Structure formats: structure tokens, C-alpha cells
Amino acid sequence: MKILILGSGGREHAIGKKLLEDYHSIHLYFYPGNGGTSVIGKNIENHHTVLDLVFFAKRNAIDLTIVGSEIFLLEGIVDIFKNFGLEIIGPHYLAAQLEGNRIFAKSFMKKYGIRTPKYNIFYCYEKAINFLKKNTNSVAIKTNGIAGGKGVILVHNQNDAKKALKNIMIKKKFGESGNQIIIEDFLQGNEVSIISIFNGKNIIPFLSAQDYKKIEENEKGLNTGGMGAIAPNPYMTNSIWIDFKKNILEPTLEGLIIEKLTFFGFLYFGLMITYNKVYLLEYNTRIGDPEAQTLFPLMKSNFLNIIQSTFQNKDQKEIFIDWKKLCSCCVVLSSKGYPEKYEIGKIITGLNSLEEPFYIAGAKREQEKWITSGGRVINIVGIGNTHEEARRKAYDKVVKIKFDNLYFRQDIGL
Template sequence: MKLLVIGSGGREHAIVWKMSQNPKVTKIYACPGNAGTQSISICENIELINIDDIIEFAKKENIELTILGSEELLVAGIVDKFKENGLVAFGPHKAAAILEGSKAFAKEFMLKYGIKTAAYKKFDNYKAAKKYLEEIEYPTVIKASGLAAGKGVIICETKENAETAVKEIMLDKKFGDSGNEIVIEEFLTGVEASILSIYDGKTILPFISAKDHKKIGENETGLNTGGMGVIAPNPYVTNEVLDKFNKDILEPTLKGLKEENLKFCGFIFFGLMINEKGVYLLEYNMRMGDPETQAILPLMKSDFVDIIIAAQNQKLNEIEVEWEEKNSCCVVAVSGGYPEAYEKGYEIKNIENIDNLLFLAGAKNNDNKIVTNGGRVLNIVAIGDALDIARKKAYNDIEKVDFKKKYFRRDIGIVK
């Protein structure tokens, strides 16, 4: 098999790493990939920007399966265009991708199908949104409705904070056109959880749970990021929580997808909040999560490509995914200044001394050196029989890695 993976992050490095273990896979292309995908012997990085060029390449090289990490391309309808050209892209068609592409649409879908979620209102008018801030309780959550690279969610402790957030999103265009419409949402307290799943149009098959750490600062302080680290499985996701997830979220989601004719073969990411009132759905992503993928795939005993093929054949109801009975801890090293302004081009040293898994993200090869090329630079992933063992191994390794202005959180996986 010849495969294509679209994206350039740690998620894509992890996906290529896992897929390369299937003996039927002879060649993988990463578009554009990074220094990590380039280091895998059967993988070649390619530089293609627009959908038409990607399609022409996939045709020419007889690509049998394409995996997408890019939410922008999904929302732009790349899966539909692949299908029109007789190609297979594993992901939602344009009509289903809007569940990630528009938080307002996703909330309406949740409400329509009785999916447990926080109360909300949506606005495309700045003055109306600002007036609504006088009527609600605080804290509250302000979300840019469109895609914002995981950073378009602001928790506002006061009315003044909320007014600033609404102005920055809607008038100052902090997140570009993603903020043309916003969602103002009830603030939920509790513990967050991520459940990645695979969908074949008939069945949603959940993977093991994970716990992401979104904020830049320790103890979940500061700005939202694309993810500073993750552990799997999530210690707060008990059998009771899974039962509530299935009943209040997964089953009504499946019902809604079928009734709205949003049938596709791909991944669905459920972002959850767990508290004393139950399990709430915060958001959908229509692809593998980052950095959750980096923590989950190393625990997957089953073959990842075979699972995807089962989904393509609508046979997920016939398989069971096997998992290592262990824990993983992923710690992300970022460029100083992220998630706002940061510098690139610093050499990354000592990665040859790492004992555990390394998934590169914002890193590229430059004159036979690996240099920083993004905000989230790399992921160290360690596996242990217990979470504290995995944490210790991951932190031992991340201390070894050296690049100018390196920053990482020191509290990933601390369970209180």
C-alpha cells in the first residue's frame, strides 16, 4: 500500500510512525511533513499547497489511502474532491466537517439531538453580543465560531474580561474571519477528557480516553494553546463516566449523523467535561487530536491501518481494538513566546540521547541540522506500567533536549 498523510505536526509524525508498522505499507508520503516524518525510512516529505495539486499527486502515485490532519482542508471539502476523482481520503465530507468548522453549527446539532452540553447563545452582531454580557453570570466562555488552531476559546472571569474578548474576536479580528460569529457559553467546572473515535457511517468505535493540558502555564493558567501535554488513559474516565458518555453523547451523536445524512469514514474527537452533574460535550473535532494522538497510538496493540480499512468496509462493529494495559505521558516542548509571538530557526540538540518516543512537530531539517520551525516544537512520549513511571521517564528525556528559548510545563499528568 502507498499512503499519504497531510499535515506537519506531532500528530502526523505519530500517524506515519504507527502506519509504517503495517507490513503491507511500502511507501508513505507526508505533505508537507516535518523532520520527524522525514526520519522514517519509508516516508518521503512532499511540498504541495493546494487541493488540486495534492489530488494530481495522489493519482500519479496511485495513493490508496489519504489521512488528513488539517482541519482547514477538511472544511474546504478535500474529501469530496478526492471522491470525485476516484480517490480515498479518510475523513468527513464538507457537510460533516462543519461540525468542527462552526462551533455555532455544532452547538445547534447538539441541542437538536439532545446531546448533553453547556447552555449557549450565538451572535454575529457585536452590539448584540456585548448587550448579552450584561445578562449572564460569570465566569463565562467566549468562542470564535470558526477554526482558530485550538486557540479561539477564552474563559472570562468578569464582564470586563468578556467585553475585551468579544471586541478582540469580533472587531479586532484576533482570530481572523473565524470570529465573524461567536458563541457565548455557560462556564462548566470539572475535569476535561478527550475521547478519539473512528466512524464508518454506521458505527462509532471509541479509542481509549486521554487528558489534555491546554493552557500555556502550570495549574492550567494563561492562554489556550494547541496542547501542552497529555496522558492516556484519563484517570478520571471511569466505567460510570463511559456509560454516561455513551448514553448522553455518543449514541445521540450517531443518531444525529445518520438523520442528517452526515455519513462518512473518518475520525471524530469528543472534547468532554466531567463533573457532578454528568458528562458534557464541549466540542467536536473531525480528525485525530493533537497531542492526544501522540499519547494514544503508542498504547494501541492493534494495527492502525487494519482498523482504518475495517472502517472503510463498514465493519467496525465486527472488530475490537486491543490496547496495552499501561499508561502514556506526552510532554510538549514549545518555543518561548508561544502561543503568541515566537522565533524560529534554533538548532535542536541532544535528541539522539532520548530513550523514549520522540514525535517532532514544529521542526525541520536545515543544512543537516534539525531546527525549530513552529510554536509546538516536539513531543516526548513515555510508556509505563503506572502513570508516575511514564511521567518520570518523559520528564527525564525532555530535560535532555536543548534548543534556545525552550519551554515546557512541569505538571503534565499530575492527578489531584
């Protein structure tokens, strides 16, 4: 079987490793991939457009394409692949707007009574400034479009709010993604990531996870694509699961079906638990990163069988996913300066003797050496019977890796 995986991060390396673990005979192709994916499959080059990828898939008889990165989804790749008769897992273009257009997503939540923080939408910088002058509470300022996981800025005073608005709407730090913004009530609590698979009739949640988004310890500093994660999330109690299903998952499913936003793919719920209630902060329409790297080592079920069930399950019975009764902790090793300016081309040592599981994100192979090539470089995962054991094992592995300007958070899983 030939599978094409789209994306270049640790998530794509994790997807590939899990597929190979379940079926050794699979042939994997990645676009654009990274140094890690080149070890377990083949990185394809010079395919710069969606049509280039279509022709590659046709020529090479690709059986299934898995979309890792949201960038491809928002280019309408699923619609185009299906028009050419190619099997692909992911949302069609309109359904992908649940991630790519926050105003669209918020309107969907409001229409179907999905519990989410109160919010206001602004298309004008001056009106947003005037609103903030009258609002002395902490708020979350969000770009309407995608911004590589960095388009959410939490502000706690007027000066920081004005600076954030100026960066987004005037200086266009996030490009056109900041043409419209959402100012949302700030919720204090514990974040939860729930990745799920959607087969057009049912939403089947994965194990819960907790993502650490900020660059600095104690969740301070700039937003990143993710500096680490743990699973399962210790705050996701039975009562919270019940609340999530009743007030978020079930009305989401109802809305997807009514609005004809059904698809075969992944749906990510970004949640906040506060005052024993769970709120939906955002949807993603693909697997999260670094949650994927944290969850796949705990998945007992055959991942390819799960994916194929979404296509082949004629009567649409619910899919069952089996999980190991263990905990995992993922620590992201990054280049100092990420998520802003950072240097690449640094030689990495210790990688060849590192025990699994670990995943390459921003590194490549050159003349038998590993070299940094991105902001987030390596994802190191520890597995244990408890969160504490998983955390200890992860950090015991972290100290074996060395490269100039290495940075990582030391509080993942605390």
C-alpha cells in the first residue's frame, strides 16, 4: 500500500511511524517532509502546487493521502483530490473553514448552542481600540485566519492590548489573517486537547491531552505551535467528559450534519475547563501537533484500520479505539529565538543513540550528520505508568541531545 502524508513537522513523522509500526510493508511518501520522514519513507520534491501533488499521486498510484498540515486543507486539496478520484482523509474546503476562519467557527458555535467564551468581532482597528478602552478585563485577541498556531494573544492590561492590536491589524504581523479579529473573554483554567476522528456520522474522541503553547515556563511569553504535551489530561475527569459530550461534541455533530459539513477526517477540540465547566475555544480540522506525538505511542489500535474504517464502514457503526493504560510526556526541543528569529544549521549530537519514541520536526541529514533546519527541532517522548514517570523518562532523554542554541521548557507535565 502507498500512502502520501502532507506536512513537514513532528506530527507527520509520528503519523508515519505509527503506520509503519502497524504495517511494515507500507510505502510512505511525504511532502515536503523532513529529515526524520526521509528515514522511514521518501520525501518528494518539486511539487509546489496542489495539482502537482494530484499528478504525483496519480502517477505513483497512491492509495491514500493523509493531510497533516492545515495549509493544504485551506487550499482546497481534499475537494481537488476527490475530483480526480483520489482517496484523501480530511475536510472539504467549507468544513476546513471551522479552523481557517474563526468568525465562521464562532458563528457555527453560537448557532448550535455550543458553549464557548463570549466574544466580539472587529473589522476596524479604531473600533477595537474603543472597545478595549471600556473593557478592563483580561481578553484573548485572535486573528480570524490561521497563523501557524501563533494567532492568539492573551492580554491583561490596556498597553499590551493596544500593542497586540497594532501588531495584528496595523503592522500585519500575521498578514491577511489579522484583517478581522475576535476579542474574546479570557478564561482562567486548564486547557484540554481532544483529537477525534469523524466518519460523517459519528465523532469518535481520542484520549485527552494537554498542550503547552507558550514559549516560556508557567505558560508565559509568546504563543508557539506547541512546546510539549502530556496524555491523558489529568483534568479531564468523568464529569468533564460528560459535560464535553453534552455541551460541545453532540451539538457539534448536529451542526456538522445539518450544515452539510460532513467529511472523513480528524476534528480537534481546543477546550478550557473552568469552574467545573468545559468551554470550546477553537476547532482544528486535522490532528494536533505536538498532541499527535504524545498520543500515538499510547494507541494500541491499528491506526490504518481506524482510518480505513471511516471509508469502508458502510453502516457507519461507531469506531472503537483501544489505548494503553499508560501516560506520555512530550518535550519539544527548539532553536533559541523561536517562535521569532532563530538560527539553523547547527549540528545535532546524541540523536543516533536516542531510544524511541522520538520524532524529528525541524532537522535534516547532511553528510551523515543531523542539522537543525527549523524552530521546533525534535520531539522527545517519555512513557510511564504515571505522569511523573513519563515526565522523568522524557527529560532523562532530553539531556542526551546537544546542539548550539538548544532551548526547551523544563516544566512540561508539572
